Amino acid sequence: MFVSEIDMLSPRSLKECLFILENEKSSLRLLAGGTDAVVRMKEGKWRPDYWVNLKHVDELRFITIQKDEIQIGPLTTHSEIINSPLLQAHADVLVQACQEIGATQMQNMGTIGGNIATASPAGDTIPALYALGAVIELTSLSGKRMINVEDFFIGPGKTAAQPNEIISKIAFNVRGKNDIGIFQKLGPRKAQSISIVNAAVTLSMKQGTKECTGGRIAFGSVGPTVIRAKKCEAMLTLGPLTDEMIANIGRVAWKEVMPISDIRASASYRRDMASALLERGLYRLLKRWAEHEE
Structure with missing residues (x-):
């Protein structure tokens, strides 16, 4: 498949992205780091009418702490997680999982949100998020909802997210000193x-x-x-x-x-x-x- 064969929409904000998901009648698929997308396209799979490129939705890329909760944006790359002092201190199991994802180039491009949304039973970040007791925030134009990570996955490649929703945050509690x-x-x-x-x-x-x-x-x-x-x-x-x-x-x-x-x-x-x-x-x-x- 040539790049010229791919039709892509590139929203500049989360609101614009949600508007596209809500109102576009053609088949869509979100594109984060693109590491899985390239493989699936070569296999002849994942052929939507439009890809929705999230690269410029900067508000979905963050690592923060709010009170006793760690919050990670879905466009945060594996490398950013690996190099985060906050996550090294409070989520070493997730840091270690990201270190096992592909080569450095893959870690620089791949995102935690993409790894979650792909919903592979072999996805490396997902067991780490189970072990951390994480919750996934899903956002649509009508609002937000939180879902436990264990309830988010319903089968290989299948999640509880609706077509008009996007993963907007991954959160888990700060770990105790022991x-x-x-x-x-x-x-x-x-x-x-x-x-x-x-x-x-x-x-x-x-x-x-x-x-x-x-x-x-x-x-x-x-x-x-x-x-x-x-x-x-x-x-x-x-x-x-x-x-x-x-x-x-x-x-x-x-x-x-x-x-x-x-x-x-x-x-x-x-x-x-x-x-x-x-x-x-x-x-x-x-x-x-x-x-x-x-």
């Missing part, structure tokens, strides 16, 4: 490929102990959407995170994920790797916690 997080990914080539399995974990630890007072665990690429491992989460608070407890949590993870076999990996392999990634992640978090306590 909160720690980690993102891990298994792919054919490090940081250059779609995940075979990925996992995001956040823990709230009890000062001076190996005891966890709460946590969130999310797996990607092991189901039709990202999976929140609630059975594993329930086990986190049953006692100190000993070798035996971590092994037991890993065994539960093997049963809790729902992978399929495809060209990249078998379902059995994905189950094994989900369990292994979680166990390794918990050990790494405990090591980090011990270093923090010193």
Whole structure:
């Protein structure tokens, strides 16, 4: 496909973009960083009548803190997230996820809103947002609504957003001083490929102990959407995170994920790797916690 074959609308403000979504009768698709769009067009997919280019809607690009809430604009790039001192301090699991997305060029172009809206079960930022308990703000001409990230995804490539709505903000609470997080990914080539399995974990630890007072665990690429491992989460608070407890949590993870076999990996392999990634992640978090306590 040649660039000349693409019809594009380029709003200069969020209001203008929303007006287009509300009133344009032709088929539309939003264009943020464009990293997924190029691939899909080459595959013969994603052929709308018009692309709505969001590049100039600067009001959708921000990283701020309001009281105890971190807020990120959907046009914020992965590189901007990686280099944000605020997110390094309060959302390291998301920073780590963005570091695993493609090469540097991909991180410079790709946006968090695009990664969310594509709704791939293998999307790297999505498990991190599950682990952070994020909410998605959707905006249309008629107003705004907030939806929990877990309710936003309804299937592969499908979200709860209506055709006249746009993601306008991603928000989550500032983490506590005893909160720690980690993102891990298994792919054919490090940081250059779609995940075979990925996992995001956040823990709230009890000062001076190996005891966890709460946590969130999310797996990607092991189901039709990202999976929140609630059975594993329930086990986190049953006692100190000993070798035996971590092994037991890993065994539960093997049963809790729902992978399929495809060209990249078998379902059995994905189950094994989900369990292994979680166990390794918990050990790494405990090591980090011990270093923090010193």
